[in-house]
Amino acid sequence: MSFLEVNDLKVHFPNRGGIFSRMSPPVKAVDGIHFTMEQGQTYGLVGESGSGKTTTGRAIIGLNTITSGSILFDGKPLAAGGSHRQSAFRRDIQMIFQDPYSSLNPKKRVLDIISEPLRNFEKLSASEEKRQVQQLLEKVGLSPESIYKYPHEFSGGQRQRIGIARAIALKPKLIIADEPVSALDVSVQAQVLNFMQDIQKELNLTYLLISHDLGIIRHMCDQIGIMYKGRYVEQGTTADIFDNPQHIYTKRLISAIPDIDPAKREEKYRFREAVKSEFEQAYGKYFDEDGMAYPLKPISETHFVALPERG
Amino acid sequence: MMVRGIPLNEELLKIEHLTTSFRIADHYYAAVDDVTLTVRENEVLAIVGESGSGKSALAYSIMGLHTRARIEGNIYFNGHDIAHISPSKLNKLRGNELGMIFQDPLSALNPLMIIGTQIEEAILLHKPKLSKKDRTNKAIELLAKVGIPRPEHTYGRYPHELSGGMRQRVVIAIAIANEPKLLIADEPTTALDVTIQLQILELLRMLKEHSKAGIVLITHDLGVVAEMADRVAVMYAGQIVEIADIYTLISNAKHPYTRSLLQSIPTANEAKSKLHVIQGIVPSLQNLPRHGCRFKSRIPWIDDSAHEAEPVMHEISPGHLVRCSCYKHFHFLDPKEGDRHHVIS
Numbered sequence: 001m002s003f004l005e006v007n008d009l010k011v012h013f014p015n016r017g018g019i020f021s022r023m024s025p026p027v028k029a030v031d032g033i034h035f036t037m038e039q040g041q042t043y044g045l046v047g048e049s050g051s052g053k054t055t056t057g058r059a060i061i062g063l064n065t066i067t068s069g070s071i072l073f074d075g076k077p078l079a080a081g082g083s084h085r086q087s088a089f090r091r092d093i094q095m096i097f098q099d100p101y102s103s104l105n106p107k108k109r110v111l112d113i114i115s116e117p118l119r120n121f122e123k124l125s126a127s128e129e130k131r132q133v134q135q136l137l138e139k140v141g142l143s144p145e146s147i148y149k150y151p152h153e154f155s156g157g158q159r160q161r162i163g164i165a166r167a168i169a170l171k172p173k174l175i176i177a178d179e180p181v182s183a184l185d186v187s188v189q190a191q192v193l194n195f196m197q198d199i200q201k202e203l204n205l206t207y208l209l210i211s212h213d214l215g216i217i218r219h220m221c222d223q224i225g226i227m228y229k230g231r232y233v234e235q236g237t238t239a240d241i242f243d244n245p246q247h248i249y250t251k252r253l254i255s256a257i258p259d260i261d262p263a264k265r266e267e268k269y270r271f272r273e274a275v276k277s278e279f280e281q282a283y284g285k286y287f288d289e290d291g292m293a294y295p296l297k298p299i300s301e302t303h304f305v306a307l308p309e310r311g
Numbered sequence: 312m313m314v315r316g317i318p319l320n321e322e323l324l325k326i327e328h329l330t331t332s333f334r335i336a337d338h339y340y341a342a343v344d345d346v347t348l349t350v351r352e353n354e355v356l357a358i359v360g361e362s363g364s365g366k367s368a369l370a371y372s373i374m375g376l377h378t379r380a381r382i383e384g385n386i387y388f389n390g391h392d393i394a395h396i397s398p399s400k401l402n403k404l405r406g407n408e409l410g411m412i413f414q415d416p417l418s419a420l421n422p423l424m425i426i427g428t429q430i431e432e433a434i435l436l437h438k439p440k441l442s443k444k445d446r447t448n449k450a451i452e453l454l455a456k457v458g459i460p461r462p463e464h465t466y467g468r469y470p471h472e473l474s475g476g477m478r479q480r481v482v483i484a485i486a487i488a489n490e491p492k493l494l495i496a497d498e499p500t501t502a503l504d505v506t507i508q509l510q511i512l513e514l515l516r517m518l519k520e521h522s523k524a525g526i527v528l529i530t531h532d533l534g535v536v537a538e539m540a541d542r543v544a545v546m547y548a549g550q551i552v553e554i555a556d557i558y559t560l561i562s563n564a565k566h567p568y569t570r571s572l573l574q575s576i577p578t579a580n581e582a583k584s585k586l587h588v589i590q591g592i593v594p595s596l597q598n599l600p601r602h603g604c605r606f607k608s609r610i611p612w613i614d615d616s617a618h619e620a621e622p623v624m625h626e627i628s629p630g631h632l633v634r635c636s637c638y639k640h641f642h643f644l645d646p647k648e649g650d651r652h653h654v655i656s
Binding site for chain 1: 361362475504505506507508509531532533534535537538540557558561562571572573575576577584585586587588589592593
């Protein structure tokens, strides 16, 4: 039994428009994806904007209504749609948001921000609540005296750590981190990523890390899924994806990562040209007539690639 | 003069002791503090720094886009001082010989105007004698030049109908409409996906090779810098702390800040390990130490005596300048953290 199992997940958004609100074909943001996650690991969802990676994350936590398919968490299904009866899952699954400037209420003190999940699920006395919040702040490396401060008094990295403190307040099992560091500077980014790894070990957390930055994905993840137009094009371990990419789209994505070594510019340039012409030539082979990816086929025990049926 | 076998071209932009200060309450605070640099023809100078380092304030100072800042020092463009000229004279340069590419293409474009008219506007201002038909042809030609498929069709589109990468291409088309000699690109690819980023960088490189223009590339992404730049200026807290050609900067960085930055990027070439974290935070504009080494508080394990009282730039090899003498004594706190450039070369 997997820790989290996503089966044939589809999230379609109805598309009404034109005269008399006629129904146009729905937007298939997520169109039939499967994946499983193991406890204590980090699973990376990669894709360009519009690939459906964020929608997938939001569907798991219940912020988007599922059109069809199922999500099994610890073997139990998360019902489609976000209903209050699922509150047990709400404790176990938490989210870290992209923008630490808009995900913290500017009118609330740090104490109120971090204790909000505690107030929803646990009946604590005021002093007990304060003690817990102080402990959480210490855990994320902020001074316990800052409980009466407001978000604007913190820097971007500190704010993101307040967001993390809120996410771990209820000792969740799964954290969905949607571009957790893309709004931060490189040095602050390093701080937050290191910290996420530390608390992962400490609390045996499982991360679903959603990002478009392949450097971060490689640094953090054990398993990676590459999405394109709502479908998976490739899935595998970090080594499978980076050392042995099979799908032409994955190859193109990896070749586009900027290289820090300027001496490799020429080499990189030729490599990209080669990948680009391969992409153009082999496009029809890797995508169907609608430009969508085929279903995944295993090529090894861990490595799956979207390839057409042969023969 | 030659640097690494490349002959040096004409100096296009020369900035001397530029200080841009903003008024907060009753005091002026310098966001750009005593910056001196040059940009040559056919050269990409990257300015790297984190938010609050003053890199965008510097770009806006060059373009004369600050309305309430106090600007001291000189900015020479093609030998003429543009820091202290009238707005009407500056308007003759901006959008003409001086082009700018903004970070967010959606807010840089007018949402109520079709793409074609926005490009034509730039042509009309500087070449008023061109007929309407010629302007339209020129606009379509520019759209084709920046790699937009079906330019005649895109001509009549509104910005919201285009994808982010296409919008940025339109912004670039406007910036190059009058064949500028100097292009200032403020985080041109930050809002874009990696594959689109690559296309935009390739476009900029192609335009540079074609027009021999100088480019000032402002970014926080060292990967982009390594892909594009000829020379790099690293800014910290309003000052340039290190300036060198790209090869020297990546393989032989000296300033503690540059070394720490290089150390903190997760690259796709290495597996799980701890990333380097720079202690403390970038001080706010009002709390900047105005004397002594500004990076001192971020490297407290380095002895005070290693820093200069009033740090100046030292030319340690031709074209490689480093601020403050603390670089000679700098080492990472954790001995296990070697410098990344030892790994590369």
